[in-house]
Structures are given as structure tokens and as C-alpha cells.
Amino acid sequence: MIIALLQNIGHAAFRFLAVIGKVSLFTFASIRWTIMPPYYMRQLGRQMLDIGYYSLPVVGLTTLFSGMVLALQSYTGFARFSAEDTVATVVVLSVTRELGPVLAGLMVAGRIGASMAAEIGTMRVTDQIDALDTLSTRPLQYLVAPRLLAGTLCLPFLVLIGDVIGVFGGYLVSIYRLGFNKGLYIAKTLEFLQASDVVLGLVKAAVFGFLIALMGCYHGYHSGRGAEGVGRATTNAVVSASILILIANYLVTALFFG
Amino acid sequence: MTSTLTKSAKIEISHIAKSFDGKPVLKDISLKIEDGQSYCIIGTSGCGKSVTLKCLLGLITPDSGSILIDGVETVGQSRTARENMLRQFGMTFQFGALFDSLPIWENITFRLRQTTAMPRAQARELAADIVVQLGLEARVIDQYPAELSGGMQKRVALARAIADKPNILLFDEPTSGLDPITGGVIDSLIVASVRNLGATALTISHDMASVRRIADKVAMLHKGHVIWQGPVGDMDNTGIPEVHQFVHGHATGPLTDEAVHAARTGV
């Protein structure tokens, strides 16, 4: 009974380590092929458009409403000890350091992580990846490298725009609903904001972008057989990317202020 | 007629075995295919024909055994050696495996454009030439695979396999799911490609009429073994009940009995 339990725990631990090993090998091989020529510029362009441009509405809406609700919440909270004038600072710091990157990351994980896993998984189960390989093209270089690069480059850009929109959302609520003075609010917004706050957010974004693309590609690439396999790959890509984003968020923050 | 001993083997598969998750699919497969020969593999569904072909391409690594191509061992070879070896292969996959995201002309000229700096205009022209030879209209080159019928996709897959004139051709069920006329057209295309390119061909097929048209030699796989191989003309008189049933498509016989037994016992 206890032996069986220990055996199960042992097997699970073993499987977990095996997965970590597999993901690491995949990551190193992909990074290697990202650096080595040839470079597939058209693939890169397509991915950048898909991630950077077509995710704008989703990221914009998410950060807009988050900035708005943040202003409302912090106002009612801080009003209890008459610190209403800190609303602008709270909004800008929370958005640039936490909400912008994390919310954009999670939204993009749902959108892009899923579509990458579905696309590459479909290519796997229909033998298109094998076909690539036999047609003198390395699948990691043709499929994975452009996605990793595009994810890493585009997320900071998305987050920067998301930051501006989120802060603007806070501004709208503060001015038109809470009755703040426009000039004063903007001055307060900029007063305590440091370059390092924005940089921290962008570093996080780059890490999240890499993780999203990595999970999308990894799960798609190792997709099981049939439509069911692709479905599972898609779910796993989104779930694992989201969890890794939250873990990486803590680690990067701790590293910056460690 | 030269004896088989003096003719060089283009492809020599010896004693390969492969299991998936402990379930053996190939147990002991040996095949020898001579230069310029058109070889067919037949066998019931799920007997490992596609797996054999993928072993040949190094897409699946056999658990044991050896595969020589032009006398060179390819199991466990280096990545660079494999990449060079693959350049002489043209392959069609069972389900087409055309690239969904690329138009037909880019599908057909994919390897040429990867390995040579062929300009776009020239590649389009070449693709149009090939599809016309295969009985399609030249304008399909700007369409995407999803917009074509199954038969048209099969022809495009064939076009992609022969576009850069490989000297080993592998076809996985090139005529399955086609009407008999289109199937006949594909068969003659295969025969013509083998003849014109001087290539060696290995074709998997369920379609006995098609096998008779394209094959010089035939091998039948069954339960992980090659149970018979020989010239296509001898196929009808092998004296092996399984081969007899398969070749003549009889509903009853040893293959059916085994399938029923396997379904009952779950083995």
C-alpha cells in the first residue's frame, strides 16, 4: 500500500523531470536555430503582424478597462484615509509594472498560444512537419524560430501601447467621473514614475512573449495523433503559458528588487 | 536479364524492427530495391507500410536493423549526412501533407526555392508547367490546397515530389480515394516519372489494378514481417493463402479470420 503510493509519487516525479528535460532540449535547439541562418523573414513578418498588430484590440480593451476600474477602486479605498490624490500614482505604477504586462500576457497567451499550438499541431498530425523535413527545411528553424522571435519582440511593443491606454483609462474615470483636475492629474501621473518602472514592465513582456510562443510551439510540435491530439495541445499550450507567465512575473519582479 | 547479384541495390532494408509504446509494428522487415526498379508494398491497413517508408526517410528511427542507401548506412547517421541524403528523395504522404499556408506554386517549388536561389517568376513558370503536365489547369498554381479537390491535391503532391527531379521516389497510397480514371492517370504519371527521371520508386498501394500497372516487384507485409516478395507477374500464384486473399480481394480467408480473432481477444 505505502510502497505503491511511493511508487506512484516516484513515477510522477520521474515524468515531471522528463518533461522538463524535453522542454529544455526543445528550447535550446530552437534558440540555436533562431540564431543560425537561413532566416525566414516572411515567416517572421507574418508572425509579427499576427502577434503585434492583430492583438492590439484585445490588449487595448483589457488595459483600458483595467485602468478605469483601478482608478475607481483606489479612489474609494484611499478616500477612507483622505489620500485621494494618490490615485494617479497608483494607477500609473500598477499599470506599467504589473497589470499591463500580466494582463496583456494572459490575453495574448489565450489568443496566440492557442493559435500557434493549433496551427503547428495540425501540421504535425497531417504530416506537414515531416514533409518540411524531407523538403530540406528544418521545422524548428522554419516554424518555431520566427514565432519565438516575433513573440519576444512584439509583446513589449503591445505592452507599451497597453500601458498608455491603461493610464488613459484611469485618467478618463478620474477626470469625468471623480472630478479630478486635468493638469494636476497628469502632473501626479508623471511625478513618481521612473524609467525603471516602464523598463521592468517591458522586460517582463519580452519574457512572457517568449514563453507564450515557446509553449504554443512546443505543444503543437509534440501534438498527439488526430484532432483530439491537436485539441489537447491547444489547451496545454494556453494553460502552461498562463502558469509560466505568473511564475515568471514573480521571479522577474523579485530579481529587479532583490 | 542480369542476375540480382550483379545489379546494385539502391535501397537495402535489413531486419528493421519498430515498436510504439511497447506494441510491435515492424518485427523483421528486409527489402532490397534495385536501381531503377519500381517496387510496391502491399498489406492490410495498419500493418506498418507507412511506418516503413518513414523509417527510410529517417522520420522514424527503427529500434534495430539497418537501412543502406547506395550502400551507405542511414540509421543513426549525422544530421548533415541525413539532410544531404534527403535531397535525392521525392515523397508523397498518405494524406497529401501539402502546406496549407502556401499557394500551390510555392508548395510545388518549395525545395527548389529553399536550396537554390530560383527567382519567383521562374518558379511560378516551372510550377505551371508541371501542373499542366499532370492534367491540371495552369491557374490552380495561385490557389491554396484547401481550395482543391482530393484528386487535385494528390496530383499537386505528386508534382511537389518530382519537381526537383529526385532519384528516389516514395509514394504512400498515391491513388487511394480517387476515381478509377484519375487513379489511372496518376499511375501513368508515376510510371512516366520513374522512366523519365531514371528514378527508383517505392509505392505503397491497396489498389491491385494500380499495383499491376506500376510495379516491377511487389512485397507484402503482414504482422511485422515480409511474407512474400517477388516479381509482379508471380503475385497471383504464390501459394501463400494471405497473399492470395489480399491480391484477389476475397472477403473470407486467413486475413479476415485473424482480424475477427484479434477483435474478439483484443490482441
Ligand SMILES: Nc1ncnc2c1ncn2[C@@H]1O[C@H](COP(=O)(O)OP(=O)(O)OP(=O)(O)O)[C@@H](O)[C@H]1O
Ligand atoms: N507515430 C506513431 N506513434 C504511435 N503509433 C504509430 C505511429 N505511427 C504509426 N503507428 C501505429 O503503427 C501501426 C502501423 O501504422 P501505419 O501507418 O504504418 O499503417 P499502414 O500500413 O500505413 O496502414 P494504412 O494502409 O491504413 O495506411 C498502426 O497501428 C499505427 O497506430
Ligand SMILES: [Mg+2]
Ligand atoms: Mg499508411
